[in-house]
Every structure is written in structure tokens, then in C-alpha cells.
Amino acid sequence: MTPSDFATLTNIVNLLGNFAKSNTGEVVYYTGQPAAAVLANHNVIAFGTPRANSYIHALQPHLYFQFNKTETGFVSNEKLSIEAAYGRTLGTAQLLRSPVNKNHVVLVVTGGTPQAAYLGSTQIKFQKNISQHAGDLIAVDSDNQLYNYRFKKTASPTAPKSPVKRLLKRSSLVIFLTVAAVIFIVLAVLVVLLLRKYGRQSGKGREE
DSSP states (O other): OOHHHHHHHHHHHHHHHHTTTTOOSOOOOOSSOOOHHHHHHSOEEEEEOTTTOHHHHHTGGGOSSOBOTTSSSBOOOSSOOOOHHHHTTOEEEEEEEOSSOTTSEEEEEEESSHHHHHHHHTTTSSHHHHHTOOSSEEEEOTTOOEEEEOOOSOSOSSOOOOHHHHHHHOHHHHHHHHHHHHHHHHHHHHHHHHHHHHHHHHHHHHHO
């Protein structure tokens, strides 16, 4: 690892520390690509260049900002037109859905050089920095020009729930409707009984 890689790792550790109360799981550091079972069952943070990190290299088709053929910089995409020299100055933090398990995510902090990757990490090291950004990609150049983009169309990979399932999920509403239905049935029965009672009484009165 280069000094820039260590600086990037420091910022990532700061990111985890910002949410220490909610991050109650286990953090495991890998120097090589994790096993398939790890990738399928855990969230992953990958950092560095695609030439030095084989996992980032494998993620190239899934990246929002993708690399050129030599993996030395980013190329233009649907959000930003990127000139070749400028693409080498950009660092990014990209939050992807895991290609092997849509219920997990992969945070990729990368660039064409270790220094560029470090730039991407500067925007996630403090909670106040993160709160300034929206979307699932942050890009930073060497002049500290920032870009924020949203690529994922939905926040959750799960399919929309049916109206019945959404109703059942709202347990308080279900309980309220159940109680209201019971009260309505009881009142209806009382009305029927009262009508029968007074109907018989009125019939007896006419006979007398």
C-alpha cells in the first residue's frame, strides 16, 4: 500500500467511527479479494485503484463512473462529460448494490491513481461531509470540485408490496379496523334485537 492508500484507509476508519453506536458488527480487513461467501453475505468497502485491487477491477461493469481501458482514469457517462486528462484527476466514492446479493451494498472508493482514490475518501470521513451529499456517488477532483449524482432509481431492491401487504404491515391500523368492525357488528345485532322486541310489543298492543 502507498501512503495515499493508508490515508484513504484512515478516512474509511473515520467513517466507521462516525457511526460507532450503530456499527455493532464485525469489521474484517482483506488484502486480497474476499471469498464468494463473504461477498454474498456481507457489506463490503473496497478502496484503491483497479490495477492494484482485483475486486475493484472485477466491479468495473457495475461502477457508475467507469474506467478507461488502461484503468488510469474515468470516462464520460450519462451524468458527466469527462475529458481524458480530467478523468485521471477524479476520485470517487460509489455506493453500489452488491452484484451477488441485492440486499447488501459495496462502497467503492477509487480513482485512476492512489492519490485520486484518496480524494474520493475525503468526502466520507466526517458525518458533516456526508450530510452535504445526496445520491449514491460522490466525485472530487484535484481542485476540490465536487459532484453528487444518484444512479439507483429506487432506494430498496425489493419489489413494491401489494396494497394488502402494506395494510397488514400497519398493525395499528389493522387493530383499529378490527375493533371498529366488532363494534359495528355488536351495534347491528343490538338494533335487530331492539326492533324485534318493539315489533312484538307493538303487535300485542294492536291485538288488545
